[in-house]
Amino acid sequence: MNTAIVFEDVSKTFEVKGRAFEALRHVDLTVERGEIFGIVGYSGAGKSTLLRTVNALERPTRGRVIVDGLEISALAGQALYAARQRIGMIFQQFNLLESRTVYKNIAYPLKLAKVPDAEILDRVEELLAFVGLSDKALAYPSQLSGGQKQRVGIARALATRPEILISDEATSALDPQTTGEVLELLRRVNEEYGLTILLVTHEIDVIRELADRVAVMEDGEVVEQGSVYEVFSAPRTATARRFVSSVLHHIPSEEVLAKIRAVHHGRLVQLHVEDRDTNHPFLSQVARDNDIDFNVVFGGVDELQGRLFGSLTVELLGPDDRVDAAIDGLRATATVTAIDPAPALRQAQGPGVGQQGPIVEGYEPLAEDPNTLKEHTHA
Numbered sequence: 001m002n003t004a005i006v007f008e009d010v011s012k013t014f015e016v017k018g019r020a021f022e023a024l025r026h027v028d029l030t031v032e033r034g035e036i037f038g039i040v041g042y043s044g045a046g047k048s049t050l051l052r053t054v055n056a057l058e059r060p061t062r063g064r065v066i067v068d069g070l071e072i073s074a075l076a077g078q079a080l081y082a083a084r085q086r087i088g089m090i091f092q093q094f095n096l097l098e099s100r101t102v103y104k105n106i107a108y109p110l111k112l113a114k115v116p117d118a119e120i121l122d123r124v125e126e127l128l129a130f131v132g133l134s135d136k137a138l139a140y141p142s143q144l145s146g147g148q149k150q151r152v153g154i155a156r157a158l159a160t161r162p163e164i165l166i167s168d169e170a171t172s173a174l175d176p177q178t179t180g181e182v183l184e185l186l187r188r189v190n191e192e193y194g195l196t197i198l199l200v201t202h203e204i205d206v207i208r209e210l211a212d213r214v215a216v217m218e219d220g221e222v223v224e225q226g227s228v229y230e231v232f233s234a235p236r237t238a239t240a241r242r243f244v245s246s247v248l249h250h251i252p253s254e255e256v257l258a259k260i261r262a263v264h265h266g267r268l269v270q271l272h273v274e275d276r277d278t279n280h281p282f283l284s285q286v287a288r289d290n291d292i293d294f295n296v297v298f299g300g301v302d303e304l305q306g307r308l309f310g311s312l313t314v315e316l317l318g319p320d321d322r323v324d325a326a327i328d329g330l331r332a333t334a335t336v337t338a339i340d341p342a343p344a345l346r347q348a349q350g351p352g353v354g355q356q357g358p359i360v361e362g363y364e365p366l367a368e369d370p371n372t373l374k375e376h377t378h379a
């Protein structure tokens with residue numbers, strides 16, 4: 001069986017001051033064994049609530065959560081305890097026992113599981129070496145940095161040899177350098193111990209660095225999901241676009257676009273390119289074929305999961321009919337979004353069309369349906 005976690009139509013309603021509040025609404029997600037799956041969303045989206053259903057710290061009001069083939073949301077007592085042994089959890093605030101040493105913190109779940117002392121010693125030593133804290137066994141949490149505390153948290157979560165690690169904002173309290181080190185450690189947890197990792201975060205950079213696949217949550221719902229490449233290279237929802245544009249700056253903001261327009265008076269289009277598209281000089285070819293000039297005025301190309309993608313804002317310079325033909329030519333390679341409408345549409349709509357709102361607003365339908373441009377072009 002290759003499925004680690006399945007959320008089946010999971011909903012969760014809390015009673016708040018006598019009123020029902022839906023924190024999760026019909027969540028369907030599947031996390032495959034061995035993958036790193038990220039859930040991103042703004043505060044209050046329901047990420048933590050969803051994560052906590054995996055080890056039954058929260059129970060769904062409706063739907064099922066299946067972990068390793070077992071419906072954990074229906075388990076109780078000894079069966080639930082046994083199932084939880086296979087799920088490690090790490091937290092934003094580390095949740096270490098302040099009055100115990102690093103060694104005893106990591107040993108704690110093994111003590112609870114009544115593992116013999118000699119075995120505990122071997123396991124804790126192995127884990128201390130794995131997280132790079134062998135020299136801190138006798139230190140207390142208050143003597144550690146944030147990054148070291150999270151390393152202890154990770155070691156403790158791994159103590160019972162779980163198959164799944166769930167992470168609730170594990171790097172959100174850390175500085176960028178320490179975040180990078182902890183993410184690297186989580187990658188090793190995945191690769192060397194083979195754990196499936198389900199992490200929730202509001203930091204899209206964490207997803208970009210670590211995850212294979214991502215789900216975007218908003219108001220208790222999953223609004224978008226896919227491989228990290230898919231979601232970053234072509235986000236479909238406004239929320240996903242907002243997250244992605246906070247780390248990738250390929251698409252000009254409204255203000256930047258206004259500045260571009262003030263200087264560049266040719267026809268502006270946005271070209272969305274993917275891996276295969278960047279292999280040949282399609283822009284100069286199309287310009288040559290149609291006897292026009294072009295000018296790249298904004299954008300960039302990035303690499304993710306070993307694949308390239310990007311967005312270029314390009315000014316096309318030439319007579320309208322040749323620019324129209326060039327746009328058709330570009331569509332053979334890239335997804336083309338018109339920032340400025342074609343001349344016929346400009347006339348039909350009257351003055352001011354060239355001053356339309358942010359490109360991002362017009363981006364979604366056009367990016368999804370390249371033919372929309374044709375309608376504009378031939379209107």
Ligand SMILES: Nc1ncnc2c1ncn2[C@@H]1O[C@H](COP(=O)(O)OP(=O)(O)OP(=O)(O)O)[C@@H](O)[C@H]1O
Pocket residue numbers: 014015016021023041042043044045046047048049050202
């Ligand atoms: N035990 C509870 N009782 C009442 N409401 C709750 C409870 N737990 C969570 N909520 C509410 O459910 C919504 C989702 O909370 P949740 O913590 O899952 O969001 P989140 O996406 O993880 O955001 P954050 O990062 O801020 O925690 C919030 O509005 C929260 O106030």
